[in-house]
Amino acid sequence: MNNKKPKIIIASSLVVLALFGVMAAQTYSNNLKADSVKRASSDSSEDATVAGASRPYTKDSFDGSITYDGVRYEPNSHIDTALFLGIDSSDQEREGVGITEGGRSDTIILFVIDNDKKLITPLEINRDTMVDVDIYDNDGNYLAKGTEQLTMQYAYGNTPQKASNLTREKVSDILGRKRIGSVISLTMDGIEPIVDSIGGVTLKLASDETDLDPSYVEGTTIHLDGTAAKAFVHNRDVTVRGSNISRMSRQTQFMLAMFQTIQSQGGSIVETMEDAAGDFLYEDIDADSVDHLTHYDYSGEVLNLPGENVETGIHDEFYLDDDKLTQLILDLFYTRS
Numbered sequence: 001m002n003n004k005k006p007k008i009i010i011a012s013s014l015v016v017l018a019l020f021g022v023m024a025a026q027t028y029s030n031n032l033k034a035d036s037v038k039r040a041s042s043d044s045s046e047d048a049t050v051a052g053a054s055r056p057y058t059k060d061s062f063d064g065s066i067t068y069d070g071v072r073y074e075p076n077s078h079i080d081t082a083l084f085l086g087i088d089s090s091d092q093e094r095e096g097v098g099i100t101e102g103g104r105s106d107t108i109i110l111f112v113i114d115n116d117k118k119l120i121t122p123l124e125i126n127r128d129t130m131v132d133v134d135i136y137d138n139d140g141n142y143l144a145k146g147t148e149q150l151t152m153q154y155a156y157g158n159t160p161q162k163a164s165n166l167t168r169e170k171v172s173d174i175l176g177r178k179r180i181g182s183v184i185s186l187t188m189d190g191i192e193p194i195v196d197s198i199g200g201v202t203l204k205l206a207s208d209e210t211d212l213d214p215s216y217v218e219g220t221t222i223h224l225d226g227t228a229a230k231a232f233v234h235n236r237d238v239t240v241r242g243s244n245i246s247r248m249s250r251q252t253q254f255m256l257a258m259f260q261t262i263q264s265q266g267g268s269i270v271e272t273m274e275d276a277a278g279d280f281l282y283e284d285i286d287a288d289s290v291d292h293l294t295h296y297d298y299s300g301e302v303l304n305l306p307g308e309n310v311e312t313g314i315h316d317e318f319y320l321d322d323d324k325l326t327q328l329i330l331d332l333f334y335t336r337s
Helices: 013-041 150-156 160-174 188-197 226-234 243-264 269-280 287-295 322-333
Strands: 066-068 071-075 079-087 105-114 119-124 130-136 142-149 182-187 201-204 221-224 281-284 307-311 316-321 334-336
Touching (some): 079 160, 105 150, 105 243, 105 287, 119 243, 130 150, 130 316, 150 160, 160 182, 188 226, 188 269, 201 243, 221 226, 226 243, 269 281, 269 287, 316 322
Parallel strands (some): 079 182
Antiparallel strands (some): 066 071, 130 142, 182 281, 201 221, 307 316
16 A cells, blocks of 8 residues: 655754754653662552663573463464554654654553454553654754654654654563554544444443543443544543543443444455555554454454553653553563473
């Protein structure tokens, strides 16, 4: 599929240097906040940290096995993964280096595909997870590394392909360098044509969403056309701290309902998205994963990354609990020797 190529306008060297100085200052501030959270939590059993910090296990680089608490775990060869990214902006042109450029990944869902059980389990990944983001300029030159929300990693790719792959690598880092087999990114403007092409999406609300619409009472079955679906997955009250966590649950519920609607109509999930979304879609996915996403059952269980949401400054920050994350990684991707 031909993807729309973003226009790249190279800023003058003075502008780039000025912006880089602002980023460096923000990075320093973020690092101080991250260190503060880790120090504050160091005496508790639930130690929240920046993703990519030292892990409480050792990994054998030759066979991929892990030793944790004296026990050896082997990689589960039956597990594949597909990462879905929902991008907040359809205009991915870049005119400078910074947080307003290129769009951000508002929705981050890893679909864990168990080929033995023929079952897919979604793992919600909080966009506000604090990671060591790799910062690049418009020419794709690496500039620096700084602690920012995971959502920001997408903004530093100068094409949808680069941005998607940077985010894929960062999610891999979070999950102990677990290889992410496929990635699909869809801008918000791609939601409407997809949903309308399948006649809308029906779902039963798992939580109260009356802040979006007075009729969205928990337990109510609603039918969303394209316009309503876009609002359902994108809107939130940014003045309410932690509102991204409830929106994240909405996004996963909607994605599962949309995938199951396409399945019930006998269509291929990826091909349906390709045909309807066009240039709003970027994909790097193999034929087997396309088939599995279309034909496997979806688990009723939705997993979340363990950690602590911290309300600091303007934006929320989510810090991972390494011990609980390690157990989640072992459960999902490994078998005990």
